[in-house]
Amino acid sequence: MSDKVLIEGDVAYLAGAKMTVFMESDEAVRPTQRSSSPKVKDTNSSEEIAPWGENNDFPQQVIEAAEKNTEIASLIDFKVRATYARGVYPCQITGYDKNGNEVLAPVNDPEIRTFMCKSNLNRYLLEALVDFYWFFNVFPQIIKNVKGDKIVQIAVQEASYSRWSKMNEKGICPNVYVNAQFGKGAKASDKETLKFTAIDPYDFDRVENFKESTDKSAIYPISYPTPGKSFYQIVHWHGFIASEWYAVTAAIPKFKVALMKHQVAIGYHIRIPASFWPIYAKLMGKDWNNLTMEERKALKKQKLDEMNKFLTNVENAGKAFMSEYATSASGEKMHGWEIIPIEDKLKEGAYIEDSQEASAHLMRAMGLDATLVGAGPGRNMGAGSGSDKRIAFNIYVALLQPYRDVILEPLNFISDYNGWTERIEGLTWRFREAKLETLDKGQGTAVEQIN
Template sequence: MNIIFPDSNSALLPGAQAVVSMETPGARPTQGIVLDNETVGTQEIVPWGAANNFPQEILKKGRKSTIIPTALKWQANMIARKVIPFMVDFDDDGKEKLSYVRDPEINNFLTSRHFKRYQKESANDIFWFLNIFPEVILSKNRQKITHLLPNDASYCRIGTQNKQGVSEFLYHNANWPNAAYNSEQTDKIRMIDPYEFDLVGWVREQHTKDFKFIYPSSYPTPGNAFYQLAHWDGIRSSGWLDVLEKVPVLKKSLLDNQMTIKYHIQIPNSYWETRFLDLWKKASPDEREAMKKDVVREINRRLVGAENAGIAMATEFGISEIDGKTIEGWKIDVLPDKLKDGAYLADNMEATAHLLYALGLDPTLVGFASKEMGSRSGGSDKRESLLIYYEQLQPYKDVLFEPLDFVAEFNGWKKKYPGLEFRTHQSLLTTLDTGADAKKVPA
């Protein structure tokens, strides 16, 4: 077969009627250049939100919720588990075969306190923002990555793109939006382009003066080129989160301002003269008021208190000597307790259900049960919901492990152990009739 080279990047195979394109070392896929209309007084960074404070506002709003921080922590804990290295192969039936990798260098890396902090902090950022910006630290000879360190995503801002559509730097400052890209407190760190074909060579050879890099990893969402938008953000933009915020405020106001009156006692005007006789006639207005208060105080003492529960109370009424009719007597009415009616309960339940939907959590997993919403919280419901949830976790694990996969490639671990993958133990709940506890499987 004759092979013709029309240019240095392709080969023409006439017999096969095909053209084979060969990538030039260092080439990368074309990225669109995004022109952001929002600026914060500089063209050096891409603002995260109109005022460059979107993550700070999300954290402030989310922390007011009794559900969001705990739910996101619960999800982060599902992927921030002990990481185990395996060589993965498949048999003829496509069934997975795992071989545990006993390598001191790999296991020392995975069990280091630095990597454990990376796991916990980055897992939380994934579920809060769908973005993580960890640092990879190179050895002095630039042949190994020695550390993978976390950065708080809310402190990170991506630099603007160059002519090739690549953001070359990340700017780290804990004081956004009240910070400048060129201030002494802002750390400017070269950022790895994950779309680069020869990524190991690019890091090792192209930037020989840099010993730390940012490896950005994210769960892609449509229309967001720089900062992703968490899937649960719809609960905020739709207004349901505002409903949840207002319910406790309204309940507190109701408790603070509602008069806690249990009884309404109606006493005829004629009672006082009958009760106090000449004392009433001779008393001044202030003295009469004091006499009334003494009577009401005594009545109140008899009506309230645990020791008075179930007591009998007697009042008198007379018969008119003129017409023989009953003279108006006392009347005691028990007032209904509005707080027992569950004011705003239905609104709270509905808003909570919407929040759990937005978070992607089956209500049964967090103990939410409501006959009105058709949800239960039994053992079988939890077990099946957890299995379904496990199936949804892998893409988020991929975000967490993508920088680790680059470490494995850079350090030569993947070459040394073909099919090297990183897994975590996943607990599978069992039913009581099996006679077994929850079992763990690599996932």
């Protein structure tokens, strides 16, 4: 028969077309073994979770330390907003231009649009970016519909509340536990603790395995790799907290407060020679030598009160002060009243340079150019020219791609699971970015899609 089709293994023969077909086996692209991590020695056999920090409270320690600093949270917020830009959108790679850049076309698909709206995708982006820049660990939760054939929602379980389960014999962490009291004595076995299956991002069949799973939701964990960390990554700026520079930033405000609280507000020191008091007593009709200690003290207080009123009354502002001095028989000047200005350390701005240096170390740890956010606390608050800012911002945005790829990874997984990538060729997700332009081009910004 002309329409007869013969199949033998990976080879088929189409009799009508007189054509042989070789079908590449799925095994040809399947890895020989599953990726895994070296198993970490179990130092706490009584608990099901892998502790985050020695006392399982590392995130809480980081948050507490950051809350005592005036810059950390604000700098992280800048990084979050710069990466978020104008949000994400689904698009289609339709080809490449002559420079090898992708040509992207927005995808206006009803099912994808419904997913973005119903799952509040913008909220996922913000929460994921916040956890990402605070901890380099994000725990997105993806949720199936009732039938289980579609993923209809994505949310984020807060990283500071999330903990990995211990590695199994294959070096894989199969679960994620969530409890807001982790770090405060909570355990995996507590009834308040939520337990989620963790999707292995390195699993070749992760989409198919999740489809076959009875789990209605799971955690698709994402992180930015740092060396030597099997469970929890370390953000680069965490090194600032562990360094003595953080101690410097904490000590300087305490010193300033103590200085302001305990330093007597003295502008001048007045020195009065002992020889003045017998003369003053005589002017007051008294004999200094016959006065008791209490009477001498009262006489001094009388003069000092008179002096204080003269110097402090508002009506006396700008008045001149006159004093006399005596000379000896030889014509030499004898000691009289002496007014000495006192150096004010607060007006000098004590430790401003140290504060600025500590701030510079923090911005370097954050990976931020001071041009973008200002030079830090102190007298010189300049942050460069407009051109410097524009160039620094565009460079910063150009280097965000690895971070954005991490954030978009769960969305690409959802696209595969829901069959969108099969239905829409070249489907992908991209951030919509505003690139700063020079004013001579007629506009301040130009909207671009950054890969």
